[in-house]
Amino acid sequence: MTSQAMHLAAGFFERPVEVVAANLVGCSLTLDGVGGRIVETEAYAADDPASHSFRGLTSRNAPMFGPAGRAYVYRIYGLHWCLNFTCGNGSAVLIRSLEPLAGNEIMAARRGVAGPQNLCSGPGKLCQALGVDGSLNGASVLEQPFALMPGVAHPVIVGPRIGITRGRDTPWRFSHGGSPYLSRRSP
DNA sequence: CCTGTGATCGTCT
DNA sequence: GACGATCACAGGT
Numbered sequence: 001m002t003s004q005a006m007h008l009a010a011g012f013f014e015r016p017v018e019v020v021a022a023n024l025v026g027c028s029l030t031l032d033g034v035g036g037r038i039v040e041t042e043a044y045a046a047d048d049p050a051s052h053s054f055r056g057l058t059s060r061n062a063p064m065f066g067p068a069g070r071a072y073v074y075r076i077y078g079l080h081w082c083l084n085f086t087c088g089n090g091s092a093v094l095i096r097s098l099e100p101l102a103g104n105e106i107m108a109a110r111r112g113v114a115g116p117q118n119l120c121s122g123p124g125k126l127c128q129a130l131g132v133d134g135s136l137n138g139a140s141v142l143e144q145p146f147a148l149m150p151g152v153a154h155p156v157i158v159g160p161r162i163g164i165t166r167g168r169d170t171p172w173r174f175s176h177g178g179s180p181y182l183s184r185r186s187p
Numbered sequence: 188c189c190t191g192t193g194a195t196c197g198t199c200t
Numbered sequence: 201g202a203c204g205a206t207c208a209c210a211g212g213t
Binding site: 042050051052074076077079080094123124161163165183 | 205206
Binding site: 055079 | 194195
């Protein structure tokens with residue numbers, strides 16, 4: 001048995017985006033060995049007014065229209081990065097927060113803060129902590145430097161997505177209930 | 188605990 | 201020319 005067999009399979013991402021988003025909660029995500037457990041995600045689809053892909057293909061959102069299982073990394077507000085996993089057909093899952101478990105000292109140094117609650121508790125924060133930037137846009141999340149592995153069964157809380165002005169009625173935020181590492185407390 | 192605001196720039200209108 | 205799938209910090213409750 002190779003360690004590769006432990007990783008998520010490519011088919012994991014070729015399902016409805018909200019199913020992928022829910023099932024990513026509890027999985028382990030690291031970059032070059034630095035990261036932790038995913039505790040919060042959001043789903044975005046092509047027919048979804050909150051999604052970057054809603055108005056069709058552009059140079060920015062191109063990875064969302066490419067193969068499933070790739071990184072879609074974009075800059076927001078001119079200064080932060082956000083990491084998504086593509087699920088095909090203009091859909092993707094935003095990774096919103098992690099429970100930091102591996103390389104916490106490296107993450108604290110990159111973030112310039114101390115305390116595990118502040119390392120990865122938001123989409124911009126976790127990109128800074130894991131070293132994610134635009135150079136990873138379009139890369140396969142099934143290969144180095146990514147490592148993505150399944151977790152154990154867990155209770156998932158569903159609620160409205162954060163920071164959007166349209167599509168507020170679609171409850172596509174998925175979080176690990178009660179986790180102290182969320183970007184915001186569970187509903 | 189909460190709300191408000193400045194930072195900062197690529198993307199789309 | 202306007203607007204973000206955000207964050208950190210300040211100030212009031």
